[in-house]
Amino acid sequence: MSTVHQSSDVIVIGGGVIGLAIADRLARDGARVTLLERGQCGREASWAGAGIIQSGSWHRRDPLVQMQRDSVRDYANFTADLRERTGIDPEYECCGTMELLLEDQQYRMARSEFKAAAAYEKEYGRRVIELWTPEQARSFESAITTDLLGVKYDSTAGQVRSPRLLRALQQACIQSKVNIVEQCEVKGLIQEKDRVTGVRTVRGSQSAGHVVLAAGVWSARLDQYVAAVMPTIPVRGQMVLLNLPTPLFARVLERGRTYLVPRRDGHVLLGATQEPEAGFDKDLTAGGVAALMSMALRLVPGLKDATVATMWAGLRPGTPDSRPYIGPVPGMSGLIAATGHFRCGLTLAPTTARIVSDLILRGESPYDLARCLPGRPVENRLTAAPA
Ligand SMILES: Cc1cc2nc3c(=O)[nH]c(=O)nc-3n(C[C@H](O)[C@H](O)[C@H](O)COP(=O)(O)OP(=O)(O)OC[C@H]3O[C@@H](n4cnc5c(N)ncnc54)[C@H](O)[C@@H]3O)c2cc1C
Known part of the structure; x- marks a missing residue:
């Protein structure tokens, strides 16, 4: 079983496609990364997903659809790179x-x-x-x-085999020296004033310069304030x-x-x-x-x-407006959201990883995130289940 590091540059909460893609990208961009997963990596929504990789409506021109189209255009390279590095073929086909x-x-x-x-x-x-x-x-x-x-x-549009993609991403993370700790549920965030400095887990506390919240639909369960500014459904x-x-x-x-x-x-x-x-x-x-x-x-x-x-x-x-939460959580500096990808998480994983890595390591995003930020006003189109 992997050991729990006392401190890392970044802690990623959640080992689905979003958390794994972010962890791998950050580690390859030079950060020391710990990924904490409650159960086994890649066994929830990401594993269940059909793996259709799609550009979105061609009527739209907003930054979110641009992220999606860039992901689709990058998918052949993204999966070929994983195949070369790990020997596991995610079987992407356009x-x-x-x-x-x-x-x-x-x-x-x-x-x-x-x-x-x-x-x-x-x-x-x-x-x-x-x-x-x-x-x-x-x-x-x-x-x-x-x-x-x-x-x-x-x-x-194309398709990818989700379970294979997840195995490849997990293997890639191991090779890029991400410290993956499975069976390690995060129970809460540690805060000093308005800064998040680490997490409390079932296996002790850990500190980090940044915490990435990528716990899928369970993200809002971690903290009451988080549930209020980024409800997940x-x-x-x-x-x-x-x-x-x-x-x-x-x-x-x-x-x-x-x-x-x-x-x-x-x-x-x-x-x-x-x-x-x-x-x-x-x-x-x-x-x-x-x-x-x-x-x-x-x-x-x-x-x-x-x-x-x-x-x-x-x-x-x-999410209530069917858009993901990607970016800093207001009032909790050091905490970056990467969740709520609804029907498009497998598609959006490469671009989300790039955005989060750029936000943490360069302090800027390659996209205008206004429509994806936690805390945005949302019209309620889906009904929220109690978190
Ligand atoms: C039936 C179905 C079909 C789909 N089809 C497609 C498709 O064709 N194309 C597409 O692009 N998308 C599709 N999707 C959507 C896509 O699967 C999701 O958007 C994506 O998988 C979300 O990834 P995630 O990493 O955020 O969540 P998840 O894969 O759910 O991962 C979250 C992880 O966080 C862990 N976790 C939760 N709480 C904690 C905690 N407190 N501490 C530590 N770990 C925690 C969980 O155990 C889990 O492993 C589909 C989804 C479903 C269900």
Whole structure:
């Protein structure tokens, strides 16, 4: 078992994709880093996630969507670097996503995004969004339903195998000399006046120049003041993994918030429900699983013969306005937030790591963080479960 260092430059709380990516980046940028994980690294939302790596709506131009697009553009390098350093391949592929348009309203929205996306053709050197007729779509993926109006294809999107990504990140952290301490729950923050100087854990106290709060949906449980300035909301997502004797399609298929992800090994992942009302409960429900199955069979009727490999649920770290908290926590100097990534944490991990490392080591962010700062006024769109 790793030992607890008495002091480090930075303590990172939480060993999900966000905490691990930050710890690795900081250590490679020269900091002495300790990462404290309550259980085992990479076993919560990050492990549960589907691993779709997506650019966000092409209507948007704000700094948050820019972070997301930069992450997507960096993902091939990010994962190739991890593969080279650790020998573990996160299996990132830029396979594109096909949104199946089944209703007029959806088709109109896709057309409007297709027009907006034309502005990015020069920057990307190609059309980022294509609008296909049903015949065109079926010439690429013959297994999809015939009952559709068209398809919106996003050529920038891809997928990564989340469990492999997490193993690679943990190994990378070990190689870059991050002191990872598992089974070490952080119980509270140590403060001197308005400065956070360390943490209290189940295995004693530790001090550090900076503390990074990356405990996913549990971040707000650490401290009452933190819960007030950056409330986090668990949003359950149920998933089903199917087994197929022969692959039926190669691109990620989407319908609204649900999707089918074909894996290289022949599995197809169906996801995901979106249930803030479930609180911290990670049970699977008959209704949730039935909804995923019925969506899958509607989009790809040939899946009826697939067998069920396994199912699981995870808790996305939601926030009232669905934007993450990245940056200094007001009134608690030395504490940096990196949580609340909701549906996009796997996508946003490389950029979040870069921002947090730059904030701590250079005192500046490469992005305007105003819309992500803890303490911002938020409109309440999701219902908060008690922290
Ligand atoms: C079903 C589902 C599908 C998803 N699909 C996608 C997708 O396709 N693409 C995408 O980009 N994102 C997706 N997401 C979202 C993404 O998985 C999350 O945004 C991301 O994993 C959040 O990472 P995290 O490190 O903040 O949280 P977590 O992975 O939850 O990690 C937090 C860690 O902190 C630890 N911890 C908590 N409290 C303490 C404490 N007091 N002391 C020490 N450690 C503590 C926990 O044990 C945990 O390991 C999905 C999520 C779900 C649930």
